[in-house]
Amino acid sequence: MVNNELQADGRTAEADRRDTVARGNRFLGRVIACNGSRATIAALAENGETSLTELWSVGRLVSITVGVNRVVALVSSMRTSDDNWAEQQDNIFRIDVELVGEVRVDSDGHEAFSAGISQYPYLGAIAHRIRTADLARIYDTGRGGCFTIGKLTQDESLDAAIHIPSMLSKHFAVVGTTGVGKSTAVTLLLRKAIEADPKLRILILDPHNEFAAAFPDHAVVIDTDTLDLPFWLMRLEEFAEVVFRGRPAVAEELDILRDLIPEAKKGFKGDGGLMRRQTEKSSLTADTPVPYRIADLMALIDERIGRLEGRTEKPSLRSLKVRIMAAVNDPRYTFMFSSNTINDTILETIAKIFRIPGDGRPITTFQLAGIPSEVVNSVASVLCRMAFEIGLWSNGGVHMLVVCEEAHRYVPSDQSLGFLPTRQAIARIAKEGRKYGVSLGMITQRPGELDPTILSQCSTVFAMRLSNDRDQDIIRSAIPDSSVSTMSFLSSIGNGEAIAFGEAVSVPMRMRFERIPESRLPKAAGGLMKADDDTPANVDLRTIVARMRASSGGDATPFSPATIGAGGLAFGESLEPPPFSPRVPERPESPNRTEIPAGSSRLESYRPDMLPRVEPQHPDPVSNPQADRFNAYRRQILGGETDRRPPEAPAPQAPDDPSASPRTPSLRESLLRKPLGSMIRK
Template identity: 55%
Template sequence: MYEQTTAAGEATSQERRDGTQNDVRLLGHVIRCDGARATLAAEVSPDDGNATTDQWVVGRMISINLGSTRTVGLVYEIAKTTPEWHEEANNPIEISIELVGEVRDVTPGAPPIFDRGITRYPHIGAIAHRIRARDLKAIYDLAGRQSVNVGTLSQDETIDANIAIQDTLTRHFAVVGTTGVGKSTAVTILLRRAIEARPELRVLVFDPHNEFGPSLGDVAFRIDAETLDLPFWMFRLEEFAEVLFRGREIDMDEVEILRDIIPMAKQHYRTPGAGLMRRGGGSGDALTADTPVPYRMVDLLKLLDERMGALDAKSDRPVFRALKARIESAIVDPRYKFMFGSRMIEDTIHETIGKIFRLPHNGKQITCFEMAGMPSEIVNAVCSVLARLAFDLTLWSEGKMELLVLCEEAHRYMPADAKLGFAPTRHALSRIAKEGRKYGCYLGVVTQRPGELDSTILSQCSTVFAMRLANEKDQAIIRSAIADSSASTLAFLSSMGQREAIAFGEGVSTTMRLKFVKLRRDELPGHQDTGGEKTKREVDLVAVVNRLRNVPDPKSFAAAQGSFLETPVPPVTPGAPYAPRPAAPAAKEPEAQATAPTPRAFGFGSR
């Protein structure tokens, strides 16, 4: 057994091998070192079976004995020194390693300490061998930071893989990987561990495939196109225009008309005694097209009619007619009932915010916003509203609330090409990435194409979980984000197994290759407990065709929608008072009432 002597003269054993193993067969020696990497020489014996070859495996950590310290290296390449292989004789091999750091024993009997960087470089002939388990634990020790377990080390599945959950959340994180590698499973694990460690954390998940709700059912509140209530008056002008134009090129003349008349409709809702044509007047001066104050679409349409009637040139009227047609089309479209339902003219901002952002959460801290059933042309606008509200909510709560916004398929909202995507959504999420951590609003990014994601957003993610990536461009993006001293780790990105990931950044002590825990079938994202009924289901062709033709279900739509145009619009005399139509009583969700915040508390009245 090898022993080294410390400077104080105390013998310190650095041997990690089983006493029954042959000294020669499991040892290598340093034959080259350039400061960042080293090369080892070893032999593989035919009598050894797999004992030696199992130790020299790409991706494993090894230890180099330097007396009072052990230099830790990562194996990234193995080669035989000659091109032939001998079945009956020893085969010399070379192992290329990347130097990671040093492990040293500070106090006898106490756990060893790991430090990044190298203070003593391996000398020629230094002994290298398999790293012992206690040194491996020291490498990934989080030094007292709040940690959660997400799996095991790929090198040694008896050792837990822990991450610093506070640093992972507060400094943003990203999960990247190609389709089918377990990316959504990893996200599910991270979310569960996060809310277990931080019970007051709220999470808003942008779920384009409706896959997280089933796996997080006991802790998640699910909102979809049928259950979402997001009043049209909470949309800013550019978001509202995106809804009206449905992804087509926006006519700026029509937008300017809206910019002028929406504040007038809002003021009339606030002061019904004033005529529709009047502007200004006390508190109404602060109203803009972006102020989240209720108004009625019937008032907006009357203003359009009046403006058209006051035009001298008939050539200007087509712009007003086109805008009016867009508004009327959106109002009667059953897919937009979450915006234009009969209750959407009421001041329900407290209920809306409480429901979406779980105030109070009542045991369900996660909101899964399921977008699969929502018209694709308005998904961007809705995500923009929710991301903007998330930032404002944490900003004006003055540190009393922590909120994580998780974006699945983030490259859809924040593409690398600034000409693609929806600018307000990109701006809202970029604001969270750049400023959110100061106020308690955090960002989680999930994507299978990091090369198509805005590099500014990815650079703000201080912890990255990189799963298998086959695309060279995507691999290059991740390589540019990782520390140079761990660059060789990413050589495995294209060949990692299911549930495997390389974690690096603030959430781990050093770059770590891990395997996420295996979930039960009912906990997997996208799992639907259909039992044996799936094969017995029949396709309702009539319902499918009705949806293709945009025909609403007569029962559910009539109950939820109501019509903004069902009451005849009386002529309006300038300066005459106008009595508003009484609002329908609101059916409030009980759990969202208890601690409903006031609008002034979040600064909505002045922003």
């Protein structure tokens, strides 16, 4: 079997040889200039023919014969010698190429590609159309663990393969503008990664809730309805981000939390002995992931408020107490302060989020769309930090991959933006994660807004179409100098196409990702509904409005200790209610109003008497044009009805009525009544 393959390869190589002098076969031109990284080739199109000039497309690879070796070059630009194209005549043109490497032929006849060049092209060296076998040698990594992810753009008969272990061990990035297929490419890469390493555990920070549809058989979905992320898992800065709603923390209140949280942790009596054994060996801090109750924390704050020596800090204590009560009572933070978060559930939380052992579903899609925007950074910080610590304390026993969609939100290039703990957690994975089996996948449409330190740690990059000049410059600075011209195609490559470079490939490779079945494409919930479709009959507008108000922080339930009990105040402590907020009085009942039974989905129909009234802003007899126009419009709608005032508003009296009560004349009346001569200064 092996001998037959070798004979077949020999016949293919023999058929692939060409006459280095005769034109019309693989002969393209001759080298007329060369330096350390570039060369210029002169070519001829006889009688205006374009059959051979098609082979000079920008971005294609050609070979230059130098002795027994073949130098591989990338076409970067081309032009005619006289800036004109003559029909039925010979046309001479120039082709600028970048030297990529060479195919070396050993003494035993073995051929292999090398990125270095041992012999540079000489003047007059013949340039040829590259062989298919040479293309296969160029993009062959020569390592095990390679997986096909698509086809080469230059020759779609050849597979585009990458080395998955190198991609995961040193991090990777997928960049590209909106709509070019980043999410589809990430889906394909993650499927190949699971195939290459079945023990891999993947955590996707999904801000658009779209990856759940891509992995129906391999992923579990965690959202605000199924999430229990205890507040006590957060470090002090992360907890402060929740309490202060994303605003800078007050230094005095932060110091109070730093002092009181360890006391609340010491006072907690856990059900299991694991926590007690651990706390006996080490002192507790505000960052120790040990359970505690909000009730204990509030009791400690009340105790400080009651002390005589604490007068100076009472305003800070009361303000901090109100902030904590507001956060616990916020329905959007139920996943942090629910009754399930008061027990020591750290083992269950880690097992659920990070899929240990996994039960055949190694991927977790953590949907961030329903989490309040002011605490998204805090949640991302907790997840990334825990992923690194799992790899650290397991001595690399758990291979973890954290995928950050829209990564520029978490680690922006501007150091003053973003959340510092999140930046630190992701940076720690980028710099030290490979030593403990924790990998990072950064997905962004704006690499120019991503922290360059984080991007530089991604040794494999899949660059899809980028239209922004700054983004192109960032990617161009990360590619080797010998293939800079490859980046000139970033603004024009098609959807689903990318330029891959870095550790996972031998040389920069322009390729097209293979297609994924329609049922496995990432898509947000409801994303397939067309804009011109009729509204489904089963859509309940009241439910939509209720969920909208809940996600915006509105809570229709009154504040009570029972409500707080779900967040950890389970022992009936008396807490002060939040500051009073005035309620808007209901509109008086109209005699024509039709009552809507409770639970009905029918909305009240529009009536003309719902129009607001515009009353004059002053009691002067001078007419108010705005009120006159609006009341005239209202009378027209009501069918000629006269302008009536509400019964409770007394009708204004005429100014000449002797029974009218005296009033102070307005400034306008005073000026009109005053003689003009008296206002002129003598």
